[in-house]
Amino acid sequence: MKVPPGISIRRVLKESGEWKTRFSAFYSGCEVKNVAGLDHAYFAAYSGDEIAGHSVIYLEDGRWVMDGLRVKPEFRERGIAKALTEARIHYALSRGAREVWYTCEDGNLVTACCHVRFGFRMVCDNEKKCTPATAHWYRLRITPAVLKKFPGLRFPR
Secondary structure: OOOOOOOEEEEEOOOOHHHHHHHHHHOOOOOOOOOOOOEEEEEEEEEOOEEEEEEEEEEEOOEEEEEEEEEOHHHOOOOHHHHHHHHHHHHHHHOOOOEEEEEEEOOOHHHHHHHHOOOOEEEOOOOOOOOOOOEEEEEEEOOHHHHOOOOOOOOOO
């Protein structure tokens, strides 16, 4: 994984009180799914001791879902979102994922473009009307070509 200079990507291993306070401050005014009780992993991008970006991936109903990707404005356009996305995909693959999912509004072109580079494709439920004003699910199917981007991982059984 290529990480921008001066940035480190770390999995949050201990969801301590201090981390929860920083997490809440980072996402103030944003809605982030409560993943307590779900198999999950948080990833943060740090510039020194400052959180520059944050994200989560969780397993719900047999599906690995990426959520909560945010990068502070002063750290954007440095590849941090890409590095956090790669860390989450790597985590899901290491746990045997065959697919990874996320959802976003169609108007969020920055996020959609970031994920399409990894091979995500929009999935529209045939029972629902999908319009440009709605949020859509995107799916990354794990294929041998995708695994080439993640050395050391094998195809899930």
